[in-house]
Amino acid sequence: MCYHYSLTKKQEQVMKLIAAEWELPYEPVYHANGFTFPTMPVITSQEPGTVQAYNWGLIPHWTASLADAQKLRAQTLNARNDTIFEKPAFRSYIPKRRCLVLADGFFEWMEYQKKKYPHYVQAQDEGLFGFAGIYSHWTEPETGELFRTFAIITTDANPLMARIHNTKQRMPVILPPAAWTEWLQPELPKERIQELLHPCPDAYLRAHTVDRSLGRPGADTNHEDTVKHVAYPELDSPEQFSLFHD
Template sequence: MCGRFTLAVKEPDILKEFELSKPIEHYEPRYNIAPGQKVLAVIHDGTRKRAGYMKWGLVPPWAKDPKIGYKMINARSETVHQKSSFSSLLKRKRCLILADSFYEWKASDGKKQPMRIKPSNRKIFAFAGLWDKWTNNEEELSTCTILTQSANEFMENIHHRMPVILEPEFQEQWIAPNSWETAYAHQFLQQRTMEELEAHKVSTYVNSAKNEGEECVAPLT
């Protein structure tokens, strides 16, 4: 799964990497992004790419209570095309969820050690995501979920699942405004290769979603 991540790079780096033409409104570096909080996502509106904030945890349009989003922070890429809450989103509501690392907790000797994980050769990257809008009489929410897959050889030592990290050359394809058949989207996800990752231990300070700042990512010596 993916339950916590970071995006602390400078805004100009994001604009350059994802070829965005407009500044990101209200951008701020984050070291401990948790479910239910705002995440920076990129979509294509049919004319151009746009970056903006969504709430992490998908809330389907039919939901009576937006709290359901806390149960839908991740979607399994292997079966997402079979789930009614997600399959229609594969056709047209695909997004990039931007990050520069993610956390996972490695079980060892009855304890869980938080690890910070990131690609070895990239300073910023994107998770494959899906998004939707939820409204009632008083509120409108744009929400999203992160797609996950079975762990690669590196991650197996830490956790059995990991987020789908898109290779740079496939990011544009993922958010292209054309409609996809769900079978094609499923095939696309299963064909993604897994780039080299690196990891280091961090303090249990990151365990609380209330904690924020560089202390979250500092390597343990």
């Protein structure tokens, strides 16, 4: 799945790549942990010319209370491509309320000899990602506060990600820049939406291991060192080499 990602580029760098106005300024994020429900930049189908601030963890419009919303959003960080048209929490949003989640890397864990090793995954050119997402607007009944939230869509892992995320073998849907405008079109047919929800090519990505502090509760991981390479000699064993080079 995808519960951790980054947007390390400065706002000025992203603005050169995306012809859109920005609702609010933002600072680079080296580690967005979904379970803290961070506010992150997205572009929605309703306002494709604006980068807006939305909270990760989709709250469906039919949620009854804030207590229910707080319970539910930990389960709606991701939406599976194979059930997104069926699950009650997501099926209302995939037809017309799709969004691009801006990112330039994500984190996933490999399990090896009963230990977990975090990896940082980027584009080969370290360029910008457009994760496929869906979004919702929910108003808290008692206070009238508006919550703008999103979920990242996941798909089957490509070969590289299957070796890294070797327990669940999933990955986020990464849309090529040529598909960004199409993805945001509200009237996109269901058949075309499904065609876009596939894994990106292996050759598009590269990955390296990072420090285990990434998964440590309470650790400050929103800094540059989080995405730096950390070597684990045991992963250079002949057994591990064969997994990546067979």
